Amino acid sequence: MEVERRQNISFWIATELLAEEGCIVETANDGVACVDMIEKADADYYKMILMDIQMPAMNGLDAAAIRNLDRKDAEFVPIIAMSANAFAEDIINCKLAGMNMHLSKLLDETK
Template identity: 40%
Template sequence: MEDNEVNQLVAREMVAKLGYEAELAADGAEAVTAIAARSYAAVLMDCHMPVMDGFEATRSIRARENGSVRLPIIAMTAGAQNEDRERCLAAGMDDYLSKPVDLAALDAALNRWVPQREGSRTQ
């Protein structure tokens, strides 16, 4: 979930190179709505989006899970300080990548959180 169109295209391309499919949301509220309507393997969450930021969106997603299966949420943010990482984890995100996101780091994060499915990797 990313609000900047150029960053959306870059993220989608990176995810595709790793063998996943991606759907994009322009803001946190749109992301929460999409996640409520359909099942995803993981979420790449920008922390700074309009309407509802990634922190609030993550808290909303976690509240809706209410003890059910936990959806992996990986922060993708320009913040590169330890405090940024801690804030993401405190909001309920499972992992953290700082921008610009390195393809190998993205691959490692997805491998940590997305169960491998035989023949196909989807997101």
């Protein structure tokens, strides 16, 4: 339960920081829902995707396959990984999955 609580804190911090900057934040509870949201959205609707790596139903590495959707924006929308897994191998796997950047949890709003 402690890990889940810390993940929720990181989620809350990220959501609040983005909202304070004027971003409209939409969330998905798992990777399947994330891919579904992207597929149903108008082209260029999403400007950035923060992708948790450890999600139910479909993990973030698999969900990053949105890069292969048949739509022009899928190739270019920035995907930023958020994960407590911050070893070099984890960061490499995120890049190989098509993600642009890796942020380690717990997020620190001062960074």
